[in-house]
Amino acid sequence: MPEYLAPGVYVEETSFRAKSIEGVATSTAGFVGQARFGPTAGLPTLVTGFEEFQRHFGDGNDLLLGGVPTTNQLAHAVRLFFENGGKRVYVSRIFVPTGGGSVEASRSSSSAISVLGTDRFLRARFPGRAGNVVVKVAANRGGNLLTGTAGSRRVMGLRLGDVVEAGALKESTVTAAGPNAVTGANIYSVSFDAAGNPLLTNAGGTLDLNGAALAAVQKITLDISVGPNLDGSTGSRSEQIQRLSPHPDSDQFVGRVLRHEDPDAGIEPPADRSQRIYFDAMVDLPSVAAQRTTFARDLLTGLVAASPITLSGGSDGVSPDAAAFTGGGSGHDATGLAALAEIEDIAIVAAPGSAALASPIDQAVRDALVSHCENLRYRFAILAGPQDADQATIRQVRGQHDSKYAAMYYPWLVASTPGSARETVLYSPEGAMAGVYARSDIERGVHKAPANETVRGVLRFSRNVNKGEQDVLNPEGINCLRFFEGRGYRVWGARTISSDPEWTYINVRRLFIYLEHSIDRSTQWAVFEPNNEELWLKIRLTIEGFLYDVWRTGALLGAKPEDAYFVRCDRTTMSQSDLDNGRLVCLIGVAPTKPAEFVIFRIGQWTADASIV
Structure with a gap:
């Protein structure tokens, strides 16, 4: 209780109304699968559009798994998710190295380029063939920063860690040789004295700005261009990182902006995790000021001389097993479904394309999805059968599972190959169905069954399910995707795969998830x-x-x-x-x-x- 110790008037605030409960989001999805690029461990990446997915995880081109071209199901599931009304999806990429090797060995790296005496200086940030790129490094000189008259010259517009070249005025483009090449003895780094005046120093000492031979002081910065991919991927992009400094004291030091994430060593990830390369220049940095200037000079000249630099050797790995989807670990070591478990907002979970894996791996992945949702309680799984399944096969697959936290859809989807209207590819239905769930939740509410809704972005379904076939499949909890003349391609089922009649319908199960989660989250004050x-x-x-x-x-x-x-x-x-x-x-x-x-x-x-x- 409050204390009243001195006479006076005390004004206090109080509440006369009950605390309110805010409903949780039900349309946020979580996908786990293989991609051409992107992080393979740590917290899943939130994606709010397909272009954003491409920036983080590469395009939708085929994966080369163990030398076999394989449809990039995850990428197209994300695309169909957004086409069908989805808004937010967390993506957890799984990766299985070739031959049981390390993830590090599957990253693209540069050949010997003689930069600071190492051939491991430049690498792709993540494993995958999408890291096989060409990196171009350009050094540019700015205008003359030397001002004033003889005896009172000064330089303006410099910051700590900037690198300048002093001497004769040169053209803006720095070349590896010729008159516009960098003169090593004329490279200086910028620091400041106690009065805030810039000092230009190198191994030879501090530059005298009033020297008779000094005509110009020009700042030098690095511009780095990454891409395109060596395999000519349609979704590859040219990444531009500009106005970097080769000096370790600069906020724009190339090794700081393009640093390698290493939580074990206390190195935080870069501001933009979608960057495709990193410079391993944070290791063994010299501590003496003169040596840091020499380091900056050698880094500058080495990169310019080595450009263009080809990164090669990246691999998409091999086809995953069920353990890769299940994942494990926590924090920055979390993988697979274990990584999705770290995000509380996820309400819909799927592993697009896992149904295309050989039996019994596909069954084990479905079991893992069901267990994931049942253990966390506030999630619902979307499952699919094999791409070539007929009525007997899908019934057999459905008979392997029984859960009120999952639904199964049949058949697969047929859609155009991106960039080619004449070629078609089979896609698993999980991504599109997650988008339908999200669209129905947003437009009507979680209590509305996600059925009798159109499936967007498809040419047709892989099999034409008729009424007689659905009469057999529907009572067993297999939700059919059907074409109706004049009404298009629709979801024609809303059942879970539970044998408990109390939880027959998807919307009933998901409504209770919504109620339980909302009450749980909003009554913690009690x-x-x-x-x-x-x-x-x-x-x-x-x-x-x-x-x-x-x-x-x-x-x-x-x-x-x-x-x-x-x-x-x-x-x-x-x-x-x-x-x-x-x-x-x-x-x-x-x-x-x-x-x-x-x-x-x-x-x-x-x-x-x-x-x-």
């Missing part, structure tokens, strides 16, 4: 509060207010709120033993709306004098 009638009342009012808003959206049955839900938190829900052990028990009941899966109109003849019973 922990360690005094467990008495006042707290019980606050809990009831808080949850009833939330459920009332949910009922108004049409998510719950009942013409009146009391028909749609109830909340009990009092002596009837808690025993004295519960109170003694610090347990607050709240009983909540809701009546969810279920989809009108079978719309039946009964029509019969009647006469004018007949009565309707």
Whole structure:
């Protein structure tokens, strides 16, 4: 309680309303799969558009896994996710090195380029053939910074760690040889004295700005161009990093801007993790000022002489096993589904293309997805069968699993190959379906079954499922994708793969996930509060207010709120033993709306004098 020790007027704030519950997002997806580039460990990357995915994980060209061209299912799943209405997806890339080697060995690297005496100076940031690029380094001189008259000359516009060339005025482009080449003895680095005046120093000492032979002082910066890919990938881009400094004291030091992420050594990732290369120039930096100037000079001249630099040897690895999808570790070591577990906002999980793996790997990956969602409780998995599955095969695949946290879709999708309208490729349906889930959630709400929705971005389905076939598949929880003349390509099923009739429908399961997660997240304030009638009342009012808003959206049955839900938190829900052990028990009941899966109109003849019973 507040203390009142001196006479006076005390104005205090208090609240007379129940705390509110904010509904959690249900449309955020998490995908795990193989890509042409990008991080292979650590927190998943949030992607809000397909162009952003390409910047982080490469284009949608085929992967070369163990020498076999393989469709890049993850990339196209992300593309279809956004085409079908998705907004946010976290991507966790998995990578299995060739021959059981290391991830490091699968990164592209430069051949011997004689920069600071090492051939490991320049590498691709991540493994993958998309790292096989050409790197061009250009050094440019700025204008003459020397001003003033004899005896009072000075230089302007310099910062700590800048590198300048003093002497005769030269052209802007620095060449490896000839009159515009850098003269090593004329390279100086910039520091400042106690009064804030710039000092230009090198191994020979401090430059005299009033020297008779000094005509110009020109700042030198590095511009680096990365790309295009050596294999001519359609989605490759030319990355430009400009106005870098070769000196370690500069904020724009090339080794700092293009540093290599190494959490174990305390080196943080660069500001832009989509950068495709890194300079290993943070290692063994000289500590003496004169040596750092020599280091900057050698780095500058070495890069200019070596340009263009070809990075090669990158590999896409081999086809993954179930363990790669499951992943493990935590923090910056997390991989696969274990990495997705680090993100609380994910509500939809899929492993696009995993169904194309050989049996029993595909079954093990589906099991891993189901276990992931069941263990974390607030997620729902989207599954698919093999791409060439017929009715008997998909029924067999469905029979291998039973869970209220997953749904299975059949068949696969046929879409155009990017860049070629005449060629078509089979894509697994998980990405498109995750987009349909997100679109339905955003437009209608999580209580609306994600069915009778159009599938965008496809030419057709790999198999034409008719009504007779769906009569067999639908009762077993296999959601069919069907074409209807005049209505297009639609999702025609909304069932989970659970044998429990209470959890037959996807929207019922996901509505309960939404309710449970929202209440869980927004009632954490109640922990360690005094467990008495006042707290019980606050809990009831808080949850009833939330459920009332949910009922108004049409998510719950009942013409009146009391028909749609109830909340009990009092002596009837808690025993004295519960109170003694610090347990607050709240009983909540809701009546969810279920989809009108079978719309039946009964029509019969009647006469004018007949009565309707």
